[in-house]
Amino acid sequence: MTTSTMINGINTTAIMALVADIEKDPKAGMVSFGVTSSWKGTTRMEATVSSWSIAGQSKPRQFVISTDEPNELCGENSAPNPQETLMAAMNACMMVGYVANAALMGITLEQLEIVTEGSLDLRGFLGLSNEVTPGNSELHYHIRVKGDGNPAQYEELHEKVIATSPNRWNLANPVKINASLEVL
Numbered sequence: 001m002t003t004s005t006m007i008n009g010i011n012t013t014a015i016m017a018l019v020a021d022i023e024k025d026p027k028a029g030m031v032s033f034g035v036t037s038s039w040k041g042t043t044r045m046e047a048t049v050s051s052w053s054i055a056g057q058s059k060p061r062q063f064v065i066s067t068d069e070p071n072e073l074c075g076e077n078s079a080p081n082p083q084e085t086l087m088a089a090m091n092a093c094m095m096v097g098y099v100a101n102a103a104l105m106g107i108t109l110e111q112l113e114i115v116t117e118g119s120l121d122l123r124g125f126l127g128l129s130n131e132v133t134p135g136n137s138e139l140h141y142h143i144r145v146k147g148d149g150n151p152a153q154y155e156e157l158h159e160k161v162i163a164t165s166p167n168r169w170n171l172a173n174p175v176k177i178n179a180s181l182e183v184l
Helices: 012-024 082-104 151-164 166-172
Strands: 031-033 036-039 045-054 057-067 109-118 139-147
Touching (some): 057 082, 082 139
Antiparallel strands (some): 036 045, 045 057
């Protein structure tokens, strides 16, 4: 019988078993995610998550993620806007990386916070200037961490998360995006 080791609420025994499985068979580490987004009037949208897959096996899930714009951007201010949701997704992905990797390093965390900010020029989004991009030219984030690790361990942890966070990577590097349109 294997005893689970829990650090930061993370089952490190399970992570190490997953790593061993993937090292044996790289296909065990192939995962896929997807969302279906539907317009709900004005600037509101709901994205539905209904499943994901690991090693080719579909796993059911059921979540709804809502977005909206502030009143000043013609929304109803009923949910975070897409930019805030994008930043939250990056923060969430990095948070998982910090918590799990800290656990694997034997670091017990007391506090972890990621603050991300970005600015964009609405002239790009509104098509008012070809010289202005519609999105952020840069994002800034700041990590606040407290626990029983030392500064060198936290720096190692920080560099590991920078190197391995999927959503941070997706935002920091060009990702090929393929689009199609179906007119109903």
